Amino acid sequence: MEPIPSESPNRIDRRAAIKWMGAVVAAAAVSDQLLGAPKEPGAKAIPGAGKLIGTDPVLNKTYTPGELWPLTLTPAQRIAAVALIDLILPPDNPSSDKLASQLGVQDFVDEWISAPYENCAADKPIITSGLDWIDAEAGRRFQKKFTELDESQKCKIADDICGKTPVKKEFKGQQNFFSRFRSLAAGGYYTTPQGMKDVGYVGNVPSVDFAGPTPEALKHLGLA
């Protein structure tokens, strides 16, 4: 079970989100806030594995990865993670946008896999062995670390495991890694201010009135 972390946690459901995200609804990044109360009780802590979020954390402050529990990626894994994150999520406007890694997405991935919760711990071996593999694969094919490859070399490896085209049998294990890594990287990125702008989210800004749909939006839906 992979809990989908909160969007705006107003009556969120996670299991339902998973139920349909994997299935027919593939590709739709459906916010799980759109359904009713949570069906699942939430991620389960691993006793004794470290400091937890707790039942009564200070809510109105900014947390940084590593603040609650130590980060555990090795330096080499972290470097590979940075390269992969920037490959998956390249800036649309290189002149003005930051790289995803400059937004600390790898810190979030590290926070996630290092966290004392069952679902996070289940991701840890997938992510760390995958990052080890991608460096080893870069070595096998190009005698370099993944981060040292040029764009087309990185793509050669990524194309084999990303699942956009049928994945060869020998790469099936890495396909799962890539999929999980991409979910974490995308979740990490699209929840930053730049990522929100990137995807076209314009909420979380106070306004006097709720303007409702624009004439263009109504027209788009045949409602005008």
Place this chain on the structure above:
Amino acid sequence: MAIISEKDLQPIYDVIVVGSGAGGGQSAYTLTMNGVKVLMLEAGRNYDPVTETPMFQIPSQMPLRGMSTREKPFGFTDATVDGGWEVPNEPYTQASADPKTHFKWWRPRMLGGRTNHWGRISLRNGPYDFKPYSRDGLGFDWPISYEDVAPYYDKVEMLVGVYGSNEGLENTPDSPNGTLLPPPKARAGELFVKKHVAKHGLPVIPIHRAVLSTRQDHVNFPARLHPNNPKAQKIIAKAMQERAACFWATDCGRGCAIKANYQSTTVHLPPALATGNLDILCNAHAREVTVGADGKATGIIYIDKVTGQERAVKARAVVLAASSGETARIMLNSKSNRFPNGIANGSGLVGKYIMDTVGGRLGGSVPAFENLPVHNEEGAGTHVYIPWWLYKDASKLGFARGYHIEFGTGRRMPGMGTGGASPGYGKSYKEEVRLKYGTGMGFSGRGEMIPNKDSFCELDPTTKDKWGIPVLRFNWKWSDHELKQAVHMEQTFHMIFEAIGGKPGKMSKNKEDAIEAPGSIIHEVGGGIMGADKAKSVTNQWNQCWDVPNLLLNDGSAFCSNADKNPTLTIMALAWRASDHLVEEMRKGNL
């Protein structure tokens, strides 16, 4: 009087109110506005939404991007602290090992209780909802009718601030003119559904929610709320002016620092405290109601959770509003020679006929929403809903009663689900994410459960909590009415997806899968049902226990049916009505 510590307790109060949520908050408000000296006991800590609410935090500022944990089940920034389906040191048990009979018990341990995070959906029960037995021979009639409660619905709507509209639909009551606040405009996706389901006869209308779409009428409402009570009018006029209107951003479930939505902590308790008639003691976990030689309630024994010490406080009357499960637990634990089976349990019905709401759901995506021109779609949760529309078809459905539909759509704050399922990587991946963002849609049914003998709670004979207090043990069984209703919900949602050209998720394999687990919807009511016959109910129509008239159950306990309408508004209306009656009885010297 104020939020106090134990040393400041008065020797005796007029009324002790146990619990600080919708029922406790409303009771304390009504009583103190009428000059009654009240002590409120809250099992959790003090909580101040004005200073504690994480209003504009985005997931990248939260641990694990706000992931749901057992400690914070609705996600990191949910208003609930020290609460959830699991509370450390406070277990509850299930009578059977069969998961289908398990009840998930949500308990917040904080000032304001569930009102801090609830969905704010504020629907009135209609005339049918008070007389369900008369209509189909199932469950129980209430000893009151819609007309008895309507004036209190009016008052609660004015007090807490509810947006919505009057549509004149069957069993979906209108409010008097000028009572409701204007509803926000419907979102693009909401209008899209409305257009395409009309041919199936489904009405999409503004929902009622306890959110200030505009500021309250602090000039006219006070006199309508408290006629002939100038002090109360002055206090509530001031309190209304301290609340801001919604600014159409941030998630209501986090609570509201500007007091634009209803939480007991921002709406009921500040004016109640301003009367000077209310003391609030937090971290005080009520254990039992004490009884005098005359059989009347004399006060409460509670555990001071900070020191672990047991303490007693006295009052002339006791209001239990601890949530229906906790209220039943306190009553069953209040054993004496006079009440060997728990206080006011002569009927044997304390803890019996507990209900939740029937929940069903289906999510999916809607290709028509791809490339929707960007605009803000946040602000104040859901704006519309579909009330039950098949009253005329009751005999053909194969199940009794009905449900309403809540649905979610729009370009909401991105989270960990954003982007996850799109294929590939790089620029094409990001384009795909942008294309799919905002195309998700979810439908949730909220339906009526009929009370049954197999759904009840009792004291566990062996398990105790950290303080040695016996805990609740749950028993649960859905009837075929609820199971078939959940299947009907899913089929309806599927039909809606077809109507809007959407792609629905997978349907459930069987009816047991279609219904959400008992307790999931957190609409726990019953356990101290009201009735006209003292042998068949726990309270009378004034929420007064038949056996102990100075003991009132002002939370959801007294519900003898659980209409599809979310219970909070009705809890508040009945608590106001019961508290008015209590004041009257005290004035007359009847208690």
